[in-house]
């Protein structure tokens with residue numbers, strides 16, 4: 081089978097021929113149909129974060145495909161069934177986080193495409209308990225971006241407890257943001273979308289954003305304040321300055337939800353304003369299996385639109401460059417040529 085491999089941080093990925101992986105107990109082998117290119121994969125390939133993967137590794141945590149082989153003890157999945165393999169590859173199921181509905185915080189978790197090989201490959205392994213069944217009628221190329229970009233932003237809005245009469249700012253309308261705009265609308269909020277390219281701002285408008293803010297030419301904080309200030313701001317742009325800008329547009333009692341993970345990311349948080357305005361800063365990491373099930377359910381019901389453009393896996397390096405240059409409409413999905 082073919083896989084795109086990070087051999088060295090910051091170097092182009094290498095397409096390699098590898099033997100098909102054998103599922104161990106509790107695992108399945110998936111014939112990958114599609115895998116989205118999340119910006120996290122670029123951080124992984126660049127070794128951007130304090131906790132780094134160990135090369136050689138195969139990135140990709142938006143892998144969707146058909147179960148091909150069951151490991152020992154797997155009874156709830158069937159060969160031929162379409163599943164998604166998210167970032168949360170497995171969690172322990174026993175710690176306080178797992179037991180309290182916060183499996184995403186499990187300290188023993190293994191992350192797909194980071195702590196084990198991911199979906200930039202024709203075949204991959206998944207822990208059966210964490211492989212998410214994809215509902216009938218949801219294509220692999222649509223399911224892929226939902227598997228990280230979808231569940232992450234859906235969860236970020238949940239942790240912020242968004243209510244219908246609120247103003248929600250979405251900073252960065254990329255892979256994550258284009259879905260965030262839609263979930264915020266579904267939650268009933270008024271949505272202000274912020275980005276730095278004409279195409280992304282036009283897309284945000286098409287997807288239902290009510291207020292459009294161009295961070296190249298407008299003062300993000302002042303614009304949000306002109307509309308009363310944001311109750312909730314999702315920081316999805318890979319830029320610490322964008323975090324600071326959107327934070328300055330919160331109304332009193334507002335919440336900044338940090339989601340993007342820029343390399344060496346730190347922000348200046350004004351203590352006086354944070355205290356006097358009673359604002360909060362919340363970190364939000366992907367979502368649980370239940371969150372992903374809800375994301376798929378919404379899509380199967382026709383309530384969300386995934387904006388994806390496909391590429392062959394052999395175009396992996398060019399595709400990464402496209403994302404970094406801001407040229408992608410929303411999400412690139414590698415089409416592994418086995419369906420869709």
Ligand code: NAD
Nearest residue numbers: 119120232252253254255256275317322339340341365366
């Ligand atoms: P992306 O590259 O598709 O989107 C980023 C968007 O931000 C682009 O549309 C870009 O034009 C826009 N942008 C750039 N500078 C901006 C600025 N100054 N102001 C406003 N917008 C600006 O990336 P993505 O795949 O959506 O991922 C975004 C980030 O989220 C990455 O850092 C990724 O690692 C992280 N992420 C976090 C989680 C989590 O669970 N916390 C999950 C997935 C991804």
Ligand code: ZN
Nearest residue numbers: 118120228229
């Ligand atoms: Zn991701």
Ligand code: ZN
Nearest residue numbers: 172175178186
């Ligand atoms: Zn746990």
